[in-house]
Amino acid sequence: MLKPLAKYHRITYFCQKLRAMANEELKNDALLVAALKFDSHEAFVRIFRRYYADLVRFSARFIPDKSTCEDIVQEAFIKVWTNRKKLEIDTSIRSYLIALVQNLALNELRHMKVKMSYEEMNRGTILSQSPDEHMFFTELSDAYEAALARLEPEVRETLMLSRQEKLKYSEIARRLNISVRTVEARISKALKFLQQNLQVYKIWIIAILSARNLL
Numbered sequence: 761m762l763k764p765l766a767k768y769h770r771i772t773y774f775c776q777k778l779r780a781m782a783n784e785e786l787k788n789d790a791l792l793v794a795a796l797k798f799d800s801h802e803a804f805v806r807i808f809r810r811y812y813a814d815l816v817r818f819s820a821r822f823i824p825d826k827s828t829c830e831d832i833v834q835e836a837f838i839k840v841w842t843n844r845k846k847l848e849i850d851t852s853i854r855s856y857l858i859a860l861v862q863n864l865a866l867n868e869l870r871h872m873k874v875k876m877s878y879e880e881m882n883r884g885t886i887l888s889q890s891p892d893e894h895m896f897f898t899e900l901s902d903a904y905e906a907a908l909a910r911l912e913p914e915v916r917e918t919l920m921l922s923r924q925e926k927l928k929y930s931e932i933a934r935r936l937n938i939s940v941r942t943v944e945a946r947i948s949k950a951l952k953f954l955q956q957n958l959q960v961y962k963i964w965i966i967a968i969l970s971a972r973n974l975l
Contacts, residue, residue, distance in 0.1 A: 789853045796841075804841055818862075903957070904954070
């Protein structure tokens with residue numbers, strides 16, 4: 761059995777060892793981040809291979825579907841690569857990625873809740889539609905999704921935060937680290953694009969609403 765003094769020295773030794781390992785990890789992380797800023801694919805691949813599997817398991821704490829978890833983690837790494845020039849990591853890369861994946865997972869949960877609420881609200885309307893109306897609105901929905909997919913990623917993300925998550929412009933600006941004016945410009949651009957691409961459906965919507973005495 762270790763004497764108290766010997767036990768104390770052993771604990772101190774292990775604490776010092778852990779601090780040294782942590783400092784070494786931070787030093788290595790700093791080098792990897794610096795390399796990323798210089799467009800190093802090797803640094804990115806090294807980070808991806810080191811943390812991908814753990815991040816997928818971490819994401820599963822929030823969302824049980826493995827495929828969705830993998831999508832979330834892949835989106836996190838895409839964000840890291842896209843924003844590599846302005847990466848500022850004060851802690852470790854591991855902590856940074858965990859925080860990023862957690863935010864994305866929570867966003868996905870909110871999106872799923874909004875979608876479920878929307879489907880519940882519109883179930884009665886869908887059931888009351890005639891076959892022709894149902895076909896039309898299905899086609900309109902597909903056209904809307906296709907138009908959304910053609911938006912620039914940052915414009916689409918801004919629009920979704922406004923329309924799906926119901927965030928205020930100031931909240932969107934804080935989350936995306938952009939100005940409120942930029943948020944306004946992106947949403948205006950998105951709505952103009954959607955109106956132009958869905959213009960052909962406008963007359964049919966008016967006709968259906970008129971037939972239902974809703975105009």
